[in-house]
Amino acid sequence: MNHAASPHIPVLLDAVLDALRVADRAGGQYVDGTLGAGGHAAAILSAVPNARLLGLDRDPAALALARERLAPFGDRATIRHTSYEQIGDAVAAWSGSETAAVDGILLDLGISSMQVDDPARGFAFMHEGPLDMRFDPSSGGLTAADIVNTWQAEDIADVLFRYGEERHSRRIARAIVAARPLSTTRQLAEVIAAAQRGPRQKIHPATRSFQALRIAVNDELGAVERVLPAAIDCLQPGGRLAVISFHSLEDRIVKQTLKDEATDCICPPRQPVCTCDHRARVTLVTRKPLQADAAEIAANPRSRSARLRVVERL
Ligand SMILES: C[S@@+](CC[C@H](N)C(=O)[O-])C[C@H]1O[C@@H](n2cnc3c(N)ncnc32)[C@H](O)[C@@H]1O
Numbered sequence: 001m002n003h004a005a006s007p008h009i010p011v012l013l014d015a016v017l018d019a020l021r022v023a024d025r026a027g028g029q030y031v032d033g034t035l036g037a038g039g040h041a042a043a044i045l046s047a048v049p050n051a052r053l054l055g056l057d058r059d060p061a062a063l064a065l066a067r068e069r070l071a072p073f074g075d076r077a078t079i080r081h082t083s084y085e086q087i088g089d090a091v092a093a094w095s096g097s098e099t100a101a102v103d104g105i106l107l108d109l110g111i112s113s114m115q116v117d118d119p120a121r122g123f124a125f126m127h128e129g130p131l132d133m134r135f136d137p138s139s140g141g142l143t144a145a146d147i148v149n150t151w152q153a154e155d156i157a158d159v160l161f162r163y164g165e166e167r168h169s170r171r172i173a174r175a176i177v178a179a180r181p182l183s184t185t186r187q188l189a190e191v192i193a194a195a196q197r198g199p200r201q202k203i204h205p206a207t208r209s210f211q212a213l214r215i216a217v218n219d220e221l222g223a224v225e226r227v228l229p230a231a232i233d234c235l236q237p238g239g240r241l242a243v244i245s246f247h248s249l250e251d252r253i254v255k256q257t258l259k260d261e262a263t264d265c266i267c268p269p270r271q272p273v274c275t276c277d278h279r280a281r282v283t284l285v286t287r288k289p290l291q292a293d294a295a296e297i298a299a300n301p302r303s304r305s306a307r308l309r310v311v312e313r314l
Pocket residue numbers: 008009010011033034035036037038039040041056057058059062082083084085108109110111112135223
């Protein structure tokens with residue numbers, strides 16, 4: 001892995017530590033569902049002297065870096081190779097209890113700098129690499145190559161439109177099918193760029209399509225929908241969930257799900273009598289998402305699109 005080139009800088013670090021109220025604590029149980037290189041996790045463990053932390057990630061390469069980073073904390077840090085969707089089982093096994101007992105959970109969604117910068121992972125159109133894009137290459141699951149080389153044009157267009165909000169989705173999908181077989185990221189990026197006419201855009205013409213393929217390969221939006229209620233299940237009363245998202249599709253799901261979780265009745269507004277029996281499980285700590293300030297954006301341009309939302313278990 002080519003991680004030496006750009007180590008991942010944890011985004012909104014102070015805001016996350018505030019959100020999880022680490023300054024008030026001397027101990028407690030924390031879960032980092034997206035451990036990555038362990039930047040946020042190390043900061044939580046440093047700030048709370050007797051805290052224990054469970055870190056999860058789908059990416060074995062990220063876990064190897066986190067293991068090194070968290071070694072100084074000894075058995076206060078536990079690392080598991082699993083999807084955050086399995087947070088309930090992972091927490092039960094770690095805490096030895098079925099009852100919700102976690103004080104703080106962080107989900108820093110999406111991709112890390114190390115993953116983007118490693119050509120072998122196939123996430124970046126700027127590097128030559130295989131069309132992979134799996135967060136967990138050991139999973140044997142769907143790859144970007146499977147999508148571009150075997151799916152029908154309409155299904156590819158659907159992915160590009162839904163997950164990349166790509167206006168030229170149909171034209172790009174037809175060009176991809178015509179160019180088969182595709183085996184590398186550069187080849188794909190060139191096909192995508194050539195399929196788009198019109199004025200030069202501010203971003204590379206393959207940006208949206210690469211984002212869309214990555215989301216589809218990893219079922220990222222489905223995973224976010226599933227993890228939020230499962231994470232809230234794990235929190236003890238007063239425990240907090242902090243979620244950082246990096247694009248509007250993700251943030252929309254986080255915003256709506258957390259709003260529903262903070263609302264007693266979620267029946268359609270015109271329905272005269274409640275039939276949903278839904279009860280709020282959390283309060284919203286942030287009504288508007290927290291964002292990086294100018295200094296953080298200057299130091300870490302990746303933080304520009306980060307949005308942090310926080311809820312507290314009732
Ligand atoms: C933005 S990075 C996290 C960086 C981390 N907060 C740090 O400070 O180094 C996101 C991480 O989430 C992981 N990830 C993505 N989907 C996941 C899932 N469903 N379950 C667990 N980890 C996931 C990625 O592999 C990546 O390492």
